[in-house]
Amino acid sequence: MKNVMILTGAGQIGMAIVRRMGYGMKIIIGDKKLENAQSISKILNDAGFDTFPLEMDLSSRTSIKNMISEAQKYGEIKMLINAAGVSPSQALIETILKVDLYGTAVLLEEVGKVISEGGVGVTISSQSGKRMPQLTAEEDAMLACTPTDELLSLDILKPENIRDTLHAYQMAKRCNEKRVMAESVKWGKRGARLNSISPGIIVTPLAIDEFNGPRGDFYKNMFAKCPAGRPGTADEVANVAELLMSDKGAFITGTDFMCDGGATASYFYGPLKPKK
Numbered sequence: 001m002k003n004v005m006i007l008t009g010a011g012q013i014g015m016a017i018v019r020r021m022g023y024g025m026k027i028i029i030g031d032k033k034l035e036n037a038q039s040i041s042k043i044l045n046d047a048g049f050d051t052f053p054l055e056m057d058l059s060s061r062t063s064i065k066n067m068i069s070e071a072q073k074y075g076e077i078k079m080l081i082n083a084a085g086v087s088p089s090q091a092l093i094e095t096i097l098k099v100d101l102y103g104t105a106v107l108l109e110e111v112g113k114v115i116s117e118g119g120v121g122v123t124i125s126s127q128s129g130k131r132m133p134q135l136t137a138e139e140d141a142m143l144a145c146t147p148t149d150e151l152l153s154l155d156i157l158k159p160e161n162i163r164d165t166l167h168a169y170q171m172a173k174r175c176n177e178k179r180v181m182a183e184s185v186k187w188g189k190r191g192a193r194l195n196s197i198s199p200g201i202i203v204t205p206l207a208i209d210e211f212n213g214p215r216g217d218f219y220k221n222m223f224a225k226c227p228a229g230r231p232g233t234a235d236e237v238a239n240v241a242e243l244l245m246s247d248k249g250a251f252i253t254g255t256d257f258m259c260d261g262g263a264t265a266s267y268f269y270g271p272l273k274p275k276k
């Protein structure tokens with residue numbers, strides 16, 4: 001038997017984190033597009049990792065539980081990397097809420113029931129969730145603690161209260177952060193840790209879809225005017241994940257780390273501040 005890692009979302013960010021943390025482990029790679037899981041699985045196996053690709057849908061509890069059962073055939077689940085998601089230019093409001101918000105909440109809950117002692121998880125949120133007005137303390141608490149199957153019935157997430165796909169994405173990412181706080185308390189009872197990372201613009205197929213989508217100029221302006229003056233790379237997100245998932249992060253749990261080249265700082269106090 002081996003220690004097992006689960007990766008959901010066979011994209012560039014997920015693969016970069018696996019390369020830092022997945023050596024010596026059995027790595028289950030789940031993606032809605034089996035071909036994505038297979039192609040990353042091949043790259044990793046060719047580099048000495050031991051992976052198994054499978055089709056899974058983050059928006060389905062059944063699919064998540066099937067993936068967990070498959071993973072447990074190889075040993076105890078020691079690490080979770082959730083890098084599955086859809087962006088505002090890729091999907092409809094309902095899909096974004098179902099995958100990025102609800103699916104992430106279910107995954108953290110289900111893996112939290114089986115994560116082994118000393119286990120760690122990271123989920124990829126986004127700085128997008130911070131580029132909107134604060135929610136009330138009550139709204140934050142509802143996002144954090146509402147039972148997963150009731151989440152999408154909350155008034156603040158009803159379709160009439162969501163302006164567009166960007167708003168849906170922002171709410172989903174805000175929810176990720178709150179969910180990680182609440183779930184980390186449960187993970188802690190098992191001796192495990194859980195955190196999220198909020199990247200800025202990271203060049204991946206998802207970001208390239210955004211550059212070519214209706215908000216392309218907005219995104220290009222965003223990285224041009226952030227303190228770093230460029231988009232980031234998946235490996236820079238993996239640097240943060242390595243801190244959070246290794247023993248160096250032993251005292252870090254239930255929190256969110258931004259890795260956005262300063263875009264959020266510039267949004268509040270610099271040239272990216274929206275004009276009134």
Ligand SMILES: NC(=O)c1ccc[n+]([C@@H]2O[C@H](COP(=O)([O-])OP(=O)(O)OC[C@H]3O[C@@H](n4cnc5c(N)ncnc54)[C@H](O)[C@@H]3O)[C@@H](O)[C@H]2O)c1
Pocket residue numbers: 008009010011012013014030031032033036056057058059083084085086087099124125126127198199200201202203204205206207
């Ligand atoms: N790239 C960026 O600029 C950026 C910035 C902030 C946050 N993020 C977040 O990072 C995460 C990973 O994004 P990426 O840029 O590596 O994208 P990517 O497109 O390279 O990978 C995302 C993967 O998720 C898979 N996926 C989509 N829906 C799914 C579902 N229902 N079930 C299972 N898999 C599904 C896709 O098939 C794809 O393989 C996402 O949550 C995204 O919101 C990305």
